[in-house]
Amino acid sequence: MIYCLTGKLLKKTLDMVVLSCAGVGYLVQVPASVSSALPAIGHEATLYTYMNITENDVTLFGFATEEQQACFKMLTAVSGVGPKVGLAILNVMTPERITLAISAGDHKAFTAANGVGPKLAQRIALELKDKVGKGLAEGITLGDVSGGGAPAGNLSQAIAALTSLGYSPSEAAQAVAKADPSLPVEELIKLALRGMAKGR
Template identity: 45%
Template sequence: MIAKLKGIIDELGIDHLVIDVQGVGYLVYASARTLGSIGAVGEAAEVFTEMQVSENDMRLMGFASGAERDWFRLLTSVQGVGGKVALAILGTLEPSELGHAIATGDKAMVARANGVGPKLAQRIVNELKDKVGGMDLGPAVAGGLAAVTNPAGASADAVSALQNLGFKPAIASAAVAQASNELGQDAEMSALVRLALKKAAK
């Protein structure tokens, strides 16, 4: 399994690049975001990779970071999300933005990617929101998501209450964060729990 390539960029295309590693040219498919940030032809580059194998095809997918590759693996674990759709999502949203969208149940943000309709966006959010806690969300939303995953005071108590009712930690945290945004930071725990239950049940 090829996990990473280091070499010189030989070619840049609309959806791929060719990277020369000690005389061997690897054709690597990548998102528009990765292709825009990886460098120019003739420059040295490092690409994190994932091999995708199907009945009649074998492709090497490339990513600018390990976090982006991890998100690709997670996205393609969802039914209906193939490599092309996963790259479209990662080309539209940074890993941190994607993590925030899933943690807060923002299916509209996920649906911004080409080839992702409302139903598929909803499935992605539903299937991945309990896995967001283990992902590298990036520094861009570290502060914002801290309030979602590690709330304090009444919010923390509300999250605990939802977990005691059987909701998974990420679902409870996202629901309470949405409720807190609507009710304000000074909301009482009972009010947060009531609204969060409605959010989590959707």
């Protein structure tokens, strides 16, 4: 298993880069967001990788951060989510946004990615909810998203309260994530409501 590669960028397109490491050029599939954030050709870069081995192919997928790498592994563990769909999701959502959508049960957020229909989106949110809720998503947890310090229960309660007020789970999760994580549930709700009122 190749965990990461550090080398000189030889080639770069929207969905693929070639990284030269110790004289070997590795072709790595990447999300467009990663490709655009990489330095210019000829400069050194590091990619956190995932190797996908099938009967006819060995493909390397690369990510800018370990969070993206862990998120990709988590997503592709869901039945029906292959590497292409995993990349498509990471093209339109950050690991933090994915975690918030899963924890809030906002399956509709995933339909923004190419190849993700309503049924698959529901399966992703359902299959990963426990994993994210228990903080088993390899370091991607609600606590990390909010900067740490707040128990996931407080955030979940605040999100649930905002959802019951008519906000979408996604809106509620994003608003809560902006608040100070050390605050009690009531304060989180108050600040989230204030923030959403300003944004409208």
